[in-house]
Amino acid sequence: MTNEEQDQLMGKVSQGWMRAAERASSFTVLVDARKRLPASGVAYSSSLIITADHVVEREENIRVLLADGSVHSASLAGRDPANDLALLRLEDEHLTPAQLAEGEGRVGQPALTVARPTPDGIEVGWALISAIGGPVRTLRGGLLRRYFRLDATPYPGFSGGALIDLNGRLLGINTSGLAGGTFLSIPVSIAWEIGGVLAQHGRIRRGYLGIRSQPVEIPPALQQVLKRTQERGLLLVGVEEGTPAAQAGLLVGDILAALNGQPLNDPEELVTVLTADVVGKAVTLELLRGGQRVEKQVTVGER
Amino acid sequence: MEGEAPHRKENPVRAVLLSPGGAIRTGLRSLLQSGGWVEIVQEMTHPADLSAVDETVEVLVVVLPPREWIELDKHLPPGNPLAVLLLVRDWEEAGSVPLPPIFYNRAVGLLPLEVEEATLLAAVGALVEGLSVGLPGWFNRLTRPGGMPASAPAGEEKLTPREVDVLEQLAQGLTNKQIALALGISEHTVKYHISAVYAKLGVMNRAEAVRVGARRGYLKI
Numbered sequence: 116m117t118n119e120e121q122d123q124l125m126g127k128v129s130q131g132w133m134r135a136a137e138r139a140s141s142f143t144v145l146v147d148a149r150k151r152l153p154a155s156g157v158a159y160s161s162s163l164i165i166t167a168d169h170v171v172e173r174e175e176n177i178r179v180l181l182a183d184g185s186v187h188s189a190s191l192a193g194r195d196p197a198n199d200l201a202l203l204r205l206e207d208e209h210l211t212p213a214q215l216a217e218g219e220g221r222v223g224q225p226a227l228t229v230a231r232p233t234p235d236g237i238e239v240g241w242a243l244i245s246a247i248g249g250p251v252r253t254l255r256g257g258l259l260r261r262y263f264r265l266d267a268t269p270y271p272g273f274s275g276g277a278l279i280d281l282n283g284r285l286l287g288i289n290t291s292g293l294a295g296g297t298f299l300s301i302p303v304s305i306a307w308e309i310g311g312v313l314a315q316h317g318r319i320r321r322g323y324l325g326i327r328s329q330p331v332e333i334p335p336a337l338q339q340v341l342k343r344t345q346e347r348g349l350l351l352v353g354v355e356e357g358t359p360a361a362q363a364g365l366l367v368g369d370i371l372a373a374l375n376g377q378p379l380n381d382p383e384e385l386v387t388v389l390t391a392d393v394v395g396k397a398v399t400l401e402l403l404r405g406g407q408r409v410e411k412q413v414t415v416g417e418r
Numbered sequence: 419m420e421g422e423a424p425h426r427k428e429n430p431v432r433a434v435l436l437s438p439g440g441a442i443r444t445g446l447r448s449l450l451q452s453g454g455w456v457e458i459v460q461e462m463t464h465p466a467d468l469s470a471v472d473e474t475v476e477v478l479v480v481v482l483p484p485r486e487w488i489e490l491d492k493h494l495p496p497g498n499p500l501a502v503l504l505l506v507r508d509w510e511e512a513g514s515v516p517l518p519p520i521f522y523n524r525a526v527g528l529l530p531l532e533v534e535e536a537t538l539l540a541a542v543g544a545l546v547e548g549l550s551v552g553l554p555g556w557f558n559r560l561t562r563p564g565g566m567p568a569s570a571p572a573g574e575e576k577l578t579p580r581e582v583d584v585l586e587q588l589a590q591g592l593t594n595k596q597i598a599l600a601l602g603i604s605e606h607t608v609k610y611h612i613s614a615v616y617a618k619l620g621v622m623n624r625a626e627a628v629r630v631g632a633r634r635g636y637l638k639i
Binding site for chain 2: 149150151152167168172174178191193194195196197223255268269270271273291292294296297313317318319321323324326327328329330352353355358381382383385386389402418
């Protein structure tokens with residue numbers, strides 16, 4: 116390649132990146148829903164914005180600023196705190212929906228983070244998808260099926276903003292609120308699926324058994340009954356009438372030890388596994404009752 | 419809590435970050451510096467690094483596993499009066515560990531790691547004024563020997579049936595307005611109940627409320 120060809124190539128590459136940022140600018144908005152610095156959001160449809168739940172600290176007087184500089188008030192259409200996503204609704208159709216990347220983001224893929232934390236225009240950062248992780252329990256009590264770990268700087272106000280490929284197409288929604296400040300991106304396929312549920316139902320769907328429980332120690336003798344090392348389980352302190360748990364014959368005093376073979380050490384872990392994916396499905400519960408191991412089939416209900 | 423300290427912009431608060439986790443430090447650095455009045459002058463990965471702490475540092479922000487808290491005492495130069503803000507990832511684990519002696523002779527803060535930006539900055543602002551900060555419910559136990567119990571003593575912080583109703587709705591990701599509609603009460607009343615639930619469970623946000631509520635047996639799951 117001659118020097119001239121090289122110059123041309125580099126010129127094209129850098130123009131491509133600039134065009135990518137410009138494209139993303141059209142669908143990346145400022146979200147002002149907390150006391151201090153605003154954060155960002157991404158146009159989900161012509162009237163809906165997806166953003167990070169943790170930046171939506173107030174539900175009234177939410178304002179968004181669009182690429183054309185116009186300011187609109189928005190209402191909260193739904194939130195999924197466990198996965199740190201929220202959906203905002205504008206009264207009218209002012210938005211240019213994001214163009215989604217055709218394929219999933221891949222490890223090693225160069226990308227840009229795009230945000231609009233101030234009215235002065237977009238801000239852009241380098242981002243490399245350095246790893247793809249999941250499923251992982253989030254610090255917010257959710258189960259994230261998949262996430263992108265970014266080699267990127269979490270500048271203030273970048274949560275809720277876009278991760279785009281070098282053609283300006285959306286790869287993910289960025290947040291530093293899911294894992295104690297670690298900057299992650301929620302893959303667009305997952306974010307859009309959650310956004311769709313929030314748009315339609317105004318809330319997330321959750322699996323439901325109908326029990327109340329508290330963590331309890333499993334003594335060594337009972338661990339032998341389980342044939343594994345599991346120091347804690349869920350002591351059932353309530354079984355609601357007419358629920359899947361009651362129909363399956365669960366009783367107060369049972370210790371719930373596992374669901375579909377996955378040990379449960381804490382009620383929080385049960386919340387985590389009862390996602391929308393298991394609604395309507397039959398699951399096997401492993402219980403300790405009167406010193407014996409008992410298995411019960413339950414069809415998970417919906418909350 | 420605005421977390422603002424405009425008079426500090428001229429003379430920023432000098433803070434040190436201590437955590438083995440690089441990503442945690444990066445996140446905290448960005449949060450702390452977002453107000454423009456906190457300057458991170460040193461970052462450390464191990465308590466032993468504290469022996470080199472600069473004397474002009476006012477606040478030490480720490481994220482460490484509870485079993486390593488005692489190391490803070492060993493390595494902080496005696497007589498250094500800096501304030502300590504401890505960010506706790508797992509309250510339950512923290513509950514089994516006594517607080518180290520350095521917590522008894524200085525301004526200290528104790529907050530969950532996933533605290534919101536405004537609260538974090540407000541806490542730093544309070545610490546440099548010599549005030550201690552923490553969650554209601556947890557903070558009282560700072561002075562109790564043997565550390566923090568993992569759950570509240572029976573009867574002390576029980577949720578009312580209405581608060582449990584609100585918690586159930588929170589767990590479904592409903593907004594205040596939706597909860598108000600579902601329960602036939604005003605949004606104002608919903609907010610009132612939510613703040614009572616947060617205070618009683620010792621949490622700062624919805625996600626935490628659901629976790630702790632489930633663990634204490636309030637939440638039907």
